Amino acid sequence: MLTAYDFTFARLLDEAEIDMLLVGDSLSNVIQGNDTTLPVTLDEMIYHTKAVVKGTKEYSMVVCDLPFMSYQTSDKDGFRNAGRVMKETGAGAVKLEGGERVCATVKLMTDNGIPVCGHLGLTPQSINQFGTYRTRGTTPEEANKIKQDALALQDAGVFAIVLEKIPAALAAEVTKMLKVATIGIGAGNGCDGQVLVLHDMLGLNEEFHPRFVRKYLKLAEEVREAFKMYGDDVRSGNFPNKDESY
Numbered sequence: 001m002l003t004a005y006d007f008t009f010a011r012l013l014d015e016a017e018i019d020m021l022l023v024g025d026s027l028s029n030v031i032q033g034n035d036t037t038l039p040v041t042l043d044e045m046i047y048h049t050k051a052v053v054k055g056t057k058e059y060s061m062v063v064c065d066l067p068f069m070s071y072q073t074s075d076k077d078g079f080r081n082a083g084r085v086m087k088e089t090g091a092g093a094v095k096l097e098g099g100e101r102v103c104a105t106v107k108l109m110t111d112n113g114i115p116v117c118g119h120l121g122l123t124p125q126s127i128n129q130f131g132t133y134r135t136r137g138t139t140p141e142e143a144n145k146i147k148q149d150a151l152a153l154q155d156a157g158v159f160a161i162v163l164e165k166i167p168a169a170l171a172a173e174v175t176k177m178l179k180v181a182t183i184g185i186g187a188g189n190g191c192d193g194q195v196l197v198l199h200d201m202l203g204l205n206e207e208f209h210p211r212f213v214r215k216y217l218k219l220a221e222e223v224r225e226a227f228k229m230y231g232d233d234v235r236s237g238n239f240p241n242k243d244e245s246y
Contacts, residue, residue, distance in 0.1 A: 010055025099149020
């Protein structure tokens with residue numbers, strides 16, 4: 001799984017046979033420039049998900065994050081908003097954060113034909129409650145709660161659970177406990193799958209350096225250089241040349 005927020009990258013990801021594309025509420029950070037995921041709205045998530053779905057013609061399944069306050073207010077609100085995502089975007093599933101406290105909402109969705117992916121461990125929509133982005137599940141109490149929440153989500157009908165920034169040993173233990181898939185981010189290689197934010201793994205986000213991100217390219221450097229070359233060529237009169245003119 002990788003994140004995607006637009007048609008162009010979605011098409012490339014689909015051609016590369018990435019199994020799942022997550023239209024993450026991380027677009028609040030990497031697209032909108034916000035400090036947290038909290039400001040992004042449901043309408044904005046729907047807008048970006050529609051674009052991503054258009055780029056996935058052959059292979060990738062699209063999962064849309066339900067943003068902050070789109071499902072926390074009531075089970076019915078969450079169900080209605082998930083239904084909007086499915087009807088208006090063509091996505092294959094929705095994702096939400098939380099354990100036992102959201103299971104009634106999850107069950108209402110799954111009982112009515114909406115596939116749901118869970119999310120445990122570090123849940124960015126709860127940053128104001130956590131106070132920091134530190135690793136979760138490092139104490140016996142937190143670890144037991146994550147395991148309890150994972151089983152509850154499975155019982156509520158999720159098809160997968162994202163495990164974010166928890167100890168690798170705990171993630172592997174949770175994975176063995178479950179019949180549904182786990183998708184890790186900062187949770188070691190004992191999970192069934194992995195997810196990264198596209199802008200992080202491409203090296204477009206130069207300010208973010210967590211240990212769990214492998215930068216497969218340093219694309220920011222190449223893009224910046226291409227922009228500079230274009231500016232120089234325009235200012236010097238080198239672009240467009242005769243072959244590039246009508």
